[in-house]
Amino acid sequence: MNAxxxxxxxxxxxxxxxxxxxxxxxxxxxxxxxxxxxxxxVTSSNTTVDLTVQNLDxxxxxxAQFLAALNHTGVLSLSFVPxxxxxxxxxxxxxxxxxxxxxxxxxxxxxxxxxxxxxxxYTDPGSPSTTGVVQGAVGGVVNYFNxxxxxxxxxxxxxxxxxGSQVYTYLDYLTPGLIGFSILTSPxxxxxxxxxxxxxxxxxxxxxLTPLTKAEWLTSKILWYFILTFIAAFIIxxxxxxxxNSHVTLTLLALPFLFVGPLLFVALxxxxxxxxxxxxxxxxxxxxxxxxxxxxxxTFFPVQSFNPSLQxxxxxxxxxxxxxxxxxxxxxxxxxxALFDLAVTSVIAVIFFIIAILVFPWREE
Amino acid sequence: MASAISAQGxxxxxxxxxxxxxxxxxxxxxxxxxxxxxxGAGKTTTVEILEGLRRATAGEVKVLGLDPWKQADxxxxxIGVIPQxxxxxxxxxxxxxxxxxxxxFDKKADADExxxxxxxxxxxxxxxxxxSGGQKQKLGLALALVNDPPLxxxxxxxxxxxxxxxxxxxxxIKEAKRGGRTVFLTTHYLEEAELLAERVAIIxxxxxxxxxxxxEIIREHGTADRLVLEGPPALADHLAKTLxxxxxxENGKVVIEMSDKRDVARALEEADRSxxxxxxxSTARDSLEDVFVRLVGRMEEGVVRSGR
Ligand SMILES: Nc1ncnc2c1ncn2[C@@H]1O[C@H](COP(=O)(O)OP(=O)(O)OP(=O)(O)O)[C@@H](O)[C@H]1O
Ligand SMILES: [Mg+2]
Numbered sequence: 251m252n253a254x255x256x257x258x259x260x261x262x263x264x265x266x267x268x269x270x271x272x273x274x275x276x277x278x279x280x281x282x283x284x285x286x287x288x289x290x291x292v293t294s295s296n297t298t299v300d301l302t303v304q305n306l307d308x309x310x311x312x313x314a315q316f317l318a319a320l321n322h323t324g325v326l327s328l329s330f331v332p333x334x335x336x337x338x339x340x341x342x343x344x345x346x347x348x349x350x351x352x353x354x355x356x357x358x359x360x361x362x363x364x365x366x367x368x369x370x371x372y373t374d375p376g377s378p379s380t381t382g383v384v385q386g387a388v389g390g391v392v393n394y395f396n397x398x399x400x401x402x403x404x405x406x407x408x409x410x411x412x413x414g415s416q417v418y419t420y421l422d423y424l425t426p427g428l429i430g431f432s433i434l435t436s437p438x439x440x441x442x443x444x445x446x447x448x449x450x451x452x453x454x455x456x457x458x459l460t461p462l463t464k465a466e467w468l469t470s471k472i473l474w475y476f477i478l479t480f481i482a483a484f485i486i487x488x489x490x491x492x493x494x495n496s497h498v499t500l501t502l503l504a505l506p507f508l509f510v511g512p513l514l515f516v517a518l519x520x521x522x523x524x525x526x527x528x529x530x531x532x533x534x535x536x537x538x539x540x541x542x543x544x545x546x547x548x549t550f551f552p553v554q555s556f557n558p559s560l561q562x563x564x565x566x567x568x569x570x571x572x573x574x575x576x577x578x579x580x581x582x583x584x585x586x587x588a589l590f591d592l593a594v595t596s597v598i599a600v601i602f603f604i605i606a607i608l609v610f611p612w613r614e615e
Numbered sequence: 616m617a618s619a620i621s622a623q624g625x626x627x628x629x630x631x632x633x634x635x636x637x638x639x640x641x642x643x644x645x646x647x648x649x650x651x652x653x654x655g656a657g658k659t660t661t662v663e664i665l666e667g668l669r670r671a672t673a674g675e676v677k678v679l680g681l682d683p684w685k686q687a688d689x690x691x692x693x694i695g696v697i698p699q700x701x702x703x704x705x706x707x708x709x710x711x712x713x714x715x716x717x718x719x720f721d722k723k724a725d726a727d728e729x730x731x732x733x734x735x736x737x738x739x740x741x742x743x744x745x746x747s748g749g750q751k752q753k754l755g756l757a758l759a760l761v762n763d764p765p766l767x768x769x770x771x772x773x774x775x776x777x778x779x780x781x782x783x784x785x786x787x788i789k790e791a792k793r794g795g796r797t798v799f800l801t802t803h804y805l806e807e808a809e810l811l812a813e814r815v816a817i818i819x820x821x822x823x824x825x826x827x828x829x830x831e832i833i834r835e836h837g838t839a840d841r842l843v844l845e846g847p848p849a850l851a852d853h854l855a856k857t858l859x860x861x862x863x864x865e866n867g868k869v870v871i872e873m874s875d876k877r878d879v880a881r882a883l884e885e886a887d888r889s890x891x892x893x894x895x896x897s898t899a900r901d902s903l904e905d906v907f908v909r910l911v912g913r914m915e916e917g918v919v920r921s922g923r
Contacts, residue, residue, distance in 0.1 A: 258714075258718035259715070262711060263708055265706070266704050296733065380885060453703065455663075456702065458691075459696050460719040460720065578788070590618060613668045613669070
């Protein structure tokens with residue numbers, strides 16, 4: 251292994267890469283697009299549900315308190331229609347509304363006299379999530395008023411838990427997931443292609459006539475993907491942290507994964523490209539290897555949320571250990587598990603590197 | 616003089632196909648040796664065996680005293696190669712490519728000088744994928760020279776080049792020879808072989824069918840020198856009778872196949888004496904191309920016949 255030759259090859263390769271705008275886009279901006287997209291989806295599901303209220307009770311004290319309590323739940327955003335609008339369910343149908351509440355006339359009086367009185371809640375069976383939120387919130391407030399009216403005290407209380415923390419937990423997991431996605435896809439998509447192309451164009455034969463060795467060639471590719479991975483990881487972390495306030499910390503233990511990960515997938519990409527006979531079949535083989543990992547290794551969805559058989563599948567995917575390791579290092583701070591993942595990843599990477607060198611098509615026969 | 620390349624009974628088979636079928640030849644140091652042959656003759660296969668890129672099925676090869684397959688690494692420091700249809704990294708410029716090769720070979724290379732030599736200075740900063748076919752080929756030649764090798768393998772270096780570019784490459788090849796290098800060249804262009812090479816081997820179906828200097832090959836396989844007269848048909852009959860040499864008519868001309876230089880004087884004398892009148896006179900001889908076409912053609916016929 252000669253450093254001067256490796257560096258010369260690194261220079262030529264990285265320059266070509268930087269001059270190829272499409273490859274660069276996919277490596278650096280695609281994961282950012284993904285995190286923005288996923289972050290947007292999970293945070294937008296955090297907004298409140300609209301509830302249309304028709305108050306037939308007039309401006310009474312009790313109905314005002316009741317509405318204030320509904321407002322206070324924080325999950326409803328109230329809008330009002332006047333009694334003159336007529337039947338609320340017809341009004342809702344006409345205006346495409348999914349949740350409505352009618353406060354009947356005499357509500358206040360009945361409440362003060364502790365007489366049974368009914369609120370009418372209209373919900374749309376077509377949007378179960380809205381229905382659930384509305385029924386939960388209205389039911390909660392009704393319970394509170396019932397308890398109050400009977401003079402009882404609540405026994406069981408729920409202390410306020412920020413709904414947000416759960417949302418961000420998903421984003422936290424998404425960060426190592428997307429770093430893993432980038433570790434997987436940027437070498438796999440380009441290496442498979444490059445190998446098949448170089449083989450077809452006989453560029454490997456050309457290079458094999460120089461003193462550059464296979465190991466030097468492969469090492470220079472790995473070096474370049476280290477750099478790309480680091481840049482992508484910092485961009486992804488920056489977006490996740492800056493835009494979505496996620497709680498990932500870049501611990502020392504996360505760094506080895508940014509080295510071993512690219513090593514593993516550059517070698518795997520090389521194997522896939524080497525065994526393929528044509529660039530077309532190389533693309534197919536590359537996709538067959540890449541796609542299951544893109545979705546099942548914990549990139550977009552935590553593996554813990556899978557059913558047991560899918561979890562078993564995830565455990566044979568090399569990327570799973572990369573992502574699981576980063577989760578343990580960056581979020582869960584579970585050093586033992588992270589070290590285990592690192593060991594698994596390193597062993598696979600070394601095996602793939604050796605296989606890659608062995609199957610590499612430097613010259614014919 | 617010592618041999619730069621020596622091959623004995625070289626063979627390469629692909630399944631049933633004998634791409635190289637028992638080749639034996641020697642290339643002397645400091646000479647240009649040309650391999651001539653039609654498409655699929657086995658030229659590239661042979662060259663790549665000599666370069667250590669393919670393994671021979673059978674036979675003995677020594678290139679610069681090395682076994683090309685087993686001692687490929689040592690050999691590659693000492694040879695320069697243009698493969699047939701040279702390709703390189705798309706987004707790399709000729710200057711960068713030369714610097715890359717120079718670092719790989721640990722040689723000081725003057726990129727400007729090399730680019731000037733192959734007339735590529737204008738394109739020094741253009742990406743490889745924007746170069747024309749001929750410009751790519753020129754870069755291939757420049758790269759083959761980076762490590763200052765004593766032996767060059769050029770597989771169809773001038774294919775697809777315009778006449779001017781072809782001459783530029785010829786100049787570089789001639790200069791390489793003047794510098795004491797050995798050149799192994801394959802080509803379809805017979806004038807190229809005739810012009811550059813001391814020795815030529817004509818190869819077809821993996822076999823050498825003629826070998827020697829262009830002069831020797833023409834003498835051995837070409838037809839006799841011919842005297843061509845312009846005159847009436849009766850003149851042909853007269854000369855055939857009086858000279859005792861083969862005479863025939865071709866495109867309205869009388870063609871006499873001579874066996875000796877002095878036949879010229881005899882023939883002209885007889886022509887005068889006949890009183891039939893003749894106008895222009897010229898001599899003709901086979902070119903390497905005529906020989907090539909005849910030899911390869913004859914071999915194809917032979918193959919077809921034996922195939923029945
Ligand atoms: N890798 C291979 N597998 C199978 N057959 C091959 C292989 N390489 C060459 N051949 C066959 O060997 C024969 C010689 O091929 P080669 O490339 O040496 O010809 P060539 O003389 O260089 O022709 P050209 O002038 O067209 O370049 C051809 O019939 C070709 O099809
Ligand atoms: Mg060829």
